Every structure is written in structure tokens, then in C-alpha cells.
Amino acid sequence: MARELTHQEQLLGNKVVYQIYVRSFCDSNGDGVGDLAGITSKLDYLAELGVDCVWITPFFVSPQNDNGYDVADYRAIDPLFGTMADFEELACEASRRGMELMLDMVFNHTSTEHEWFQRALSGDPTYLAYYKFVDAAPGATAADPGEPPTNWESKFGGNAWEYVPSLNKWYLHLFDVSQADLNWDNPAVRAELADVLRFWRGKGVNAFRFDVVNLISKPDTWENDAEGDGRRFYSDGPHIHEFLQELVREGGIDGLLTVGEMSSTSLESCIGYTNPTHHELAMAFNFHHLKVDYQDGDKWALARPNIAALRDLFVTWQEQMTAGGGWNSLFWSNHDQPRPNSRFGDTERFWFESSTLLPTCTHLMRGTPYIYQGEELGQTIMDFASIDQYRDVESLNYYRILQERGHAAEEAFAIVRARSRDDGRYPMAWDGSPAAGFTSGEPWIGLPANHERINVATEKDDEGSVLAYFMRLIRLRKAEAVIQAGDVRFVDAGNDCVIAYERTLDDTRLLVQCNFSGEEVPALPTDGGELLVGNYAQPAANVLGPWEARAHIWR
Ligand code: GLC
Numbered sequence: 001m002a003r004e005l006t007h008q009e010q011l012l013g014n015k016v017v018y019q020i021y022v023r024s025f026c027d028s029n030g031d032g033v034g035d036l037a038g039i040t041s042k043l044d045y046l047a048e049l050g051v052d053c054v055w056i057t058p059f060f061v062s063p064q065n066d067n068g069y070d071v072a073d074y075r076a077i078d079p080l081f082g083t084m085a086d087f088e089e090l091a092c093e094a095s096r097r098g099m100e101l102m103l104d105m106v107f108n109h110t111s112t113e114h115e116w117f118q119r120a121l122s123g124d125p126t127y128l129a130y131y132k133f134v135d136a137a138p139g140a141t142a143a144d145p146g147e148p149p150t151n152w153e154s155k156f157g158g159n160a161w162e163y164v165p166s167l168n169k170w171y172l173h174l175f176d177v178s179q180a181d182l183n184w185d186n187p188a189v190r191a192e193l194a195d196v197l198r199f200w201r202g203k204g205v206n207a208f209r210f211d212v213v214n215l216i217s218k219p220d221t222w223e224n225d226a227e228g229d230g231r232r233f234y235s236d237g238p239h240i241h242e243f244l245q246e247l248v249r250e251g252g253i254d255g256l257l258t259v260g261e262m263s264s265t266s267l268e269s270c271i272g273y274t275n276p277t278h279h280e281l282a283m284a285f286n287f288h289h290l291k292v293d294y295q296d297g298d299k300w301a302l303a304r305p306n307i308a309a310l311r312d313l314f315v316t317w318q319e320q321m322t323a324g325g326g327w328n329s330l331f332w333s334n335h336d337q338p339r340p341n342s343r344f345g346d347t348e349r350f351w352f353e354s355s356t357l358l359p360t361c362t363h364l365m366r367g368t369p370y371i372y373q374g375e376e377l378g379q380t381i382m383d384f385a386s387i388d389q390y391r392d393v394e395s396l397n398y399y400r401i402l403q404e405r406g407h408a409a410e411e412a413f414a415i416v417r418a419r420s421r422d423d424g425r426y427p428m429a430w431d432g433s434p435a436a437g438f439t440s441g442e443p444w445i446g447l448p449a450n451h452e453r454i455n456v457a458t459e460k461d462d463e464g465s466v467l468a469y470f471m472r473l474i475r476l477r478k479a480e481a482v483i484q485a486g487d488v489r490f491v492d493a494g495n496d497c498v499i500a501y502e503r504t505l506d507d508t509r510l511l512v513q514c515n516f517s518g519e520e521v522p523a524l525p526t527d528g529g530e531l532l533v534g535n536y537a538q539p540a541a542n543v544l545g546p547w548e549a550r551a552h553i554w555r
Helices: 007-012 036-041 043-049 084-096 115-121 187-202 240-251 267-274 307-323 340-344 351-363 393-404 409-419 466-479 481-485
Strands: 017-020 053-056 073-077 100-105 109-111 133-135 161-164 169-172 179-181 207-210 257-261 283-285 298-302 368-372 487-491 498-505 508-515 530-534 549-554
Touching: 036 043, 036 053, 036 084, 043 084, 043 466, 053 207, 073 084, 073 187, 084 100, 100 187, 100 257, 109 115, 169 179, 187 240, 240 267, 267 283, 267 307, 298 393, 298 409, 307 487, 307 498, 340 351, 351 368, 351 466, 351 508, 351 549, 368 466, 393 409, 466 481, 466 530, 481 498, 481 508
Parallel strands: 017 053, 017 368, 053 100, 100 207, 207 257, 257 283
Antiparallel strands: 109 179, 133 169, 161 169, 487 498, 498 508, 508 549, 530 549
């Protein structure tokens, strides 16, 4: 008798989510910035790719200091991206093709241009209580505000507190100074945010991503962090589970396709967030596996990826999340990450293999795969030659900070070049023309020269393309119950650069082997198995070639 799939497996196991960075996907009006109508014009492409759900990064009214993650009005569309009518048309066209839209809710903070913050600035006590304001010492002045309430660092560099002279108070901003942290301890704030969810539910939206949502619960007292940047006090904070449960209940989103972005989180917390009996979220993003090329945890210090550490993290998160009844999002890439094929592979010598090894490794795991726009084409990191070509607030801040820390300008530039979020933010390449078919105008940020060959037009009719390979992986997930719901167990392939695992369901067994190196290495035996998918046309029985990935199935 075949095992009956759980509700969680049925809801999440056969889905693939595609992420669109709205500003860089497709521009319909020639202003150089992508927009909602542009997305609508490309829905057929997404339907053909076979994705079920399209996550669109924030398109709400915003001063765009952090490209829309600084929201000034949660219920209105930024004119840069279109109108509410454009959104409604997009939603209707997506649903006609059987796809869900996933909206990106930035609820840890608002823009300082949000009406709530503006009212707080005018001294209105109701709205002061919407944010984390702390009194400054008596007699503090703009010129000499004294010490901030804590030594915590902003994720974008510098202290996380800003002094407001007219109030003689500090406010907390874990991100940019123009992104003020909301006070979730205030029930009125929680009610406002649940109401925002109900507003979008009313427009037919059934899927949500929650930005840095495990940072919403701050501690009751403000303490300096003697060991770090403060994150241990507010990541997976004291009331996080209560707050999420209330938001999910009041927002009417229990059991829907939801995902939380969890910054510096723990396994135990993520089981809590995603085990369906807790009525929090459907799945979680954690980022531990994307730090294996940081030196001592520092994003701004370069190191080669440590594949043994990567493997250990996959073992832990795959096996333990399953044991705890949680659910993983599977991903290498998003708008905050440099392109993964350049980062974990060798795009100079083995571009195709590197670009297909990575999705083979994650798409066949237990969880829900995410594809970030352009990843399905094998888009690489940028080839920018100068800092003026970068746009991201974090990259520009760190270019300065690295020099203040003693790096020469060229060194600082080399680090930014390897780590910039802009590497993942340049336009989607639709064709090989100068602006890549992305816009008829001047794109808001440049593109690497290799878009002349890495683009939709050249790849779409080529069976041997990266794009065709991604389509195969998506189709496989839909076809094979063992991928949707099988148990997962990692296998020791006897080599630090090989990541191998087995999935099993009833009498079916799948074995996935991925060689994260440019050398040949011994392969695990696959006698009697059928080759389900692989990135080599003629795989050798006993050897994995450079950056080779393959999966065999026994039924
Ligand atoms: C998340 C977003 C990132 C943004 C930050 C602050 O990490 O993905 O782009 O800058 O939150 O909202």
C-alpha cells in the first residue's frame, strides 16, 4: 500500500515558486524600470516554464531607498511600477494560467516616509508607540546626542539607532536609517498589519512572503551586545511565535502558501515556524548555506566556498526539519545574493555544468524550490568595472566602510564586486540586444556583456540549454511522488566535494549525486537504476565529471 501524503506534502511538495525582482524583470513603458504590466506581458513564459507561484518583490509606494523594501503605503502601488488596475489585470491573467501571485510583506519596518512615522515625528503619542523610540539623555543635542541606546549595528552598516533632535529620542532601524522598525509589542501595530493582509486577501491574493519576519519581536530591555552586532537579542525574538500566530489568524492566511525570510535563525525556531500544527507559516528561508563562503561569518571577507560545511548544513536542515514536521524552501539565489553559479561553481570553464549542478542539488530535495529570475538561464555575476555602476545602498555603504577599515580602494572594490546584491539585480535577459529586450529605454542598472549569449531567445528552443534543464527539473517534481514527498537521507560519497542524498517513498528510491569540483571523482554505484536527469550527455558509470550532477531512480 502506498503511503498517503500529508496535507503539507500535498500543498507544498509539488510546487515551484519563481521570484521576480519587479524593477528588473520587464519594462513596459520605456522608463528603464520593470513594472507590473511588464510582468503580465511575460506570463506565458512563466506558464511554459511550469512554475506555480510567482513571488513579486515589493511594488508598494516607497521612496525606493532600499528598492521598495522601505514601504510608505502598504495598500497602494508605486507609480514607478504601475497602477492598481495593472495589478488587478496581472492577478487575473496569472490566475487564468493557473498561477498564484505571492506578495512580499515588509512588516518589520516601514519607510520613514510612511504616514505613521511622519505622525510620530510630529510628536503624536499614538504613533510614537508604533515604533521603537527611546528617550535620549536630557540635554542631548543634534551636534552631541550622546550614546545611542545600544551598540547594535544596522545590517547596512553603522549604528542601528538614529537621533531625532525635535523629539530628543532615538529610533531603531535594523536596516537603512530610512527604514524604522515597527513596535510589534503594540497591539495596534499588529492589528494594522493584519488588516493589510486582509486588504490583499480581498484582492484575491493567496500567497505571501514575509520579509525578515523573525526580527519583529524585540527584547523588553535594551542591552549592549558585548559579543556581536546585537542580532542575538532580536533574531527569533521573545514573542515571535505568538506574533506570527496572531498575524496568521487575524490576517486569514492559515494553511496558505506562505514563507518567512528568517535571518540568522535556528533549526528549532524554523520547525516552530513551519510545523503546520503551530499555525504559523508554510515554509521558511534560512541562509546558513549561503554563508559557507564568508570568512568567520563576515560577508565582507572573501573565502572559497566550504563544500563540506555546505553538505553538513543540508544534512541538518533536510533531515531535522523533516523529523520536526517543518518544511524548507529550497534556494540558492534571490535579489540579495550574488549569482550562485559564479559563486559556487566555475562559470569560466564549466558554465553549463555549474548552472545546472546547483538546481539539480536542491530541486530534488525535500521542500519547495524557488527559482530567481535569470537563474534558469544561467545568468552570472556582473562584470562592472567601477563603483559608479552599482546602485545598492548596502554595496555603496560597504565600499566606504571597507576603506575606512583600512582596505585600499581596489581591494574594497574587489570585495563589493564579489558580494554585491546588485549582482542579482541587473535586468532579466530576454534577448541579446543592448538592453536585453528588458526595456526600450536606458536600463536603471547595466547588464553583463554575456547577456548576448545567455538569454531567453537563444535558450528557449535549445534542448541542451540551461533553461531546458530547469524545465526538466520542474516537470520531474510534478511527475514523481518521491520528489514531492519522499524521506531524505544523506549518503557519504567519501569525498568532501560531493553532496549525495537519497529520497525514498514506498518502493521508490532516488539517488542524487553532485560533484562540487572541477576534478573527476568516484561515483556511487547506480546498478539497476534508471538515469532520471543529469547534466552530462554521456555520464561515465563510475566517475563523476567536473561539476557533474545526476539522479538515478529505482522503482
Ligand atoms: C530583506 C530583503 C532585502 C531588504 C531587507 C530589509 O532581507 O530581502 O532586500 O533590504 O530585508 O527590508
